[in-house]
Amino acid sequence: MHIARTRLNMAAATAATAGLAVAALATAPLGGVAGAAPAAVPQTKAIPAITGHTLARDVPTPLSSAECEAKWRIACYDPLQYRTAYNLNSLYKKGITGKGRTIVIVDSFGSPTIQHDLDTYSRQFGIHSAKVNVVKWGKVPVFDPTNADMTGWAGETTLDVEMAHAVAPDAKIVLVETAVAETEGVTGLPEMMDAEKYLIDHGVGDVITQSFGATENTFPGFDQGNFSSIKKLRYAFEAANRKHVTVLASSGDGGATDSTADGKGYYDKPVNSWPSSDPLVTSIGGTQLHLDDKGDRVTPDSVYNDYGAGGGGQSHVFARPSFQNGVKSVVGTQRATPDVSMAAAVNGGAWTYSSFDPTAVGWDVYGGTSEASPLFSGIIALADQAAGHRVGDINSALYALAKHGAKGNGIVDVNDGTNNSYEGVTGYTAVNGYDMATGVGTVDALRFVPALARASRR
Numbered sequence: 001m002h003i004a005r006t007r008l009n010m011a012a013a014t015a016a017t018a019g020l021a022v023a024a025l026a027t028a029p030l031g032g033v034a035g036a037a038p039a040a041v042p043q044t045k046a047i048p049a050i051t052g053h054t055l056a057r058d059v060p061t062p063l064s065s066a067e068c069e070a071k072w073r074i075a076c077y078d079p080l081q082y083r084t085a086y087n088l089n090s091l092y093k094k095g096i097t098g099k100g101r102t103i104v105i106v107d108s109f110g111s112p113t114i115q116h117d118l119d120t121y122s123r124q125f126g127i128h129s130a131k132v133n134v135v136k137w138g139k140v141p142v143f144d145p146t147n148a149d150m151t152g153w154a155g156e157t158t159l160d161v162e163m164a165h166a167v168a169p170d171a172k173i174v175l176v177e178t179a180v181a182e183t184e185g186v187t188g189l190p191e192m193m194d195a196e197k198y199l200i201d202h203g204v205g206d207v208i209t210q211s212f213g214a215t216e217n218t219f220p221g222f223d224q225g226n227f228s229s230i231k232k233l234r235y236a237f238e239a240a241n242r243k244h245v246t247v248l249a250s251s252g253d254g255g256a257t258d259s260t261a262d263g264k265g266y267y268d269k270p271v272n273s274w275p276s277s278d279p280l281v282t283s284i285g286g287t288q289l290h291l292d293d294k295g296d297r298v299t300p301d302s303v304y305n306d307y308g309a310g311g312g313g314q315s316h317v318f319a320r321p322s323f324q325n326g327v328k329s330v331v332g333t334q335r336a337t338p339d340v341s342m343a344a345a346v347n348g349g350a351w352t353y354s355s356f357d358p359t360a361v362g363w364d365v366y367g368g369t370s371e372a373s374p375l376f377s378g379i380i381a382l383a384d385q386a387a388g389h390r391v392g393d394i395n396s397a398l399y400a401l402a403k404h405g406a407k408g409n410g411i412v413d414v415n416d417g418t419n420n421s422y423e424g425v426t427g428y429t430a431v432n433g434y435d436m437a438t439g440v441g442t443v444d445a446l447r448f449v450p451a452l453a454r455a456s457r458r
């Protein structure tokens with residue numbers, strides 16, 4: 001299992017950038033040091049892959065990017081900078097804020113303090129808050145702040161909710177807390193898919209964001225070429241397709257590889273993860289933003305590859321879908337990920353606030369494609385509002401927009417960097433046009449949102 005989220009250990013950051021092999025980084029599932037060579041990055045146990053809360057150093061007030069650079073030698077960004085970077089402010093002035101739309105977020109266990117934490121986060125940056133409607137699916141256990149699985153998922157929940165709200169401040173948020181932790185293979189996924197299908201069938205939610213995934217290789221039957229254990233879990237996505245609900249998933253933090261089922265490291269060959277690899281899902285990869293304190297770009301975005309690397313590559317389960325026929329020279333015969341990318345690098349990570357662990361209350365910098373997917377869910381909520389209806393499965397529209405006037409349609413190419421993995425497996429290089437490092441690239445929301453709304457008219 002991977003939750004595609006990385007939490008920076010503030011105390012270790014300065015030593016890490018000095019080239020020391022410091023393993024004091026909270027990460028799921030990757031571990032390592034900023035600036036270290038991939039081969040030198042220490043591995044962390046992947047099951048359970050959410051142990052970071054005890055290693056982080058919470059700070060009382062978020063710092064500016066310049067202060068983060070001076071103190072920890074990494075950039076850190078707040079939602080106001082993201083709004084500038086993704087050209088969102090002009091949309092807000094037009095009244096496109098996600099109003100009337102609902103983002104569904106799915107996480108095991110959730111967070112007992114999520115409403116308080118979102119209120120605090122919003123107040124810090126002068127954003128009005130939103131009510132988080134919590135749906136408990138199954139017998140969700142009482143939260144235990146000494147349980148590493150629970151606190152890991154609570155950190156994930158915090159990141160998901162705050163990032164979605166940062167982009168679509170007037171969208172409703174439904175947080176689904178499931179009772180079984182998702183791990184590699186099928187464990188936890190049936191509960192998540194059941195919850196999603198129930199909400200879809202009952203008309204709840206316009207877009208679903210999933211910051212989790214299980215490596216395709218770890219599903220039962222994979223080694224024998226039997227992919228039924230994955231395909232039997234697709235019923236929620238099939239329901240979403242019928243009801244025109246957009247489904248997103250993080251592409252992962254393992255570059256071209258992912259974690260092993262036994263938790264001892266990473267595969268030594270390219271692999272992919274589900275649900276990101278599903279053709280009914282839009283796979284959200286990662287970029288690194290390079291911004292000043294105002295949120296203006298100093299240099300163009302590059303591939304996320306610092307404390308982790310944006311997941312991407314070919315699925316071993318799903319054949320190339322028709323929406324990728326136009327890029328078949330790149331993807332070959334198989335479904336490829338990601339489709340599009342948003343901010344994910346820890347060097348340029350997002351400030352979040354949490355208080356679920358009474359021993360670690362405060363502000364942290366998070367990264368990973370767990371950040372990217374909820375950010376993009378906010379973009380979808382804006383497009384839904386602009387269209388006046390759900391934009392639904394956006395994959396065909398996304399690739400068509402990238403092919404025909406990408407810049408005018410708000411798709412911004414990313415052509416710098418690679419997602420080389422941490423086991424020496426050669427990843428993919430960002431080039432002009434589609435690639436398996438960042439997909440079609442990232443977005444300029446002022447242009448992309450109306451373009452997607454137009455392309456989705458039914």
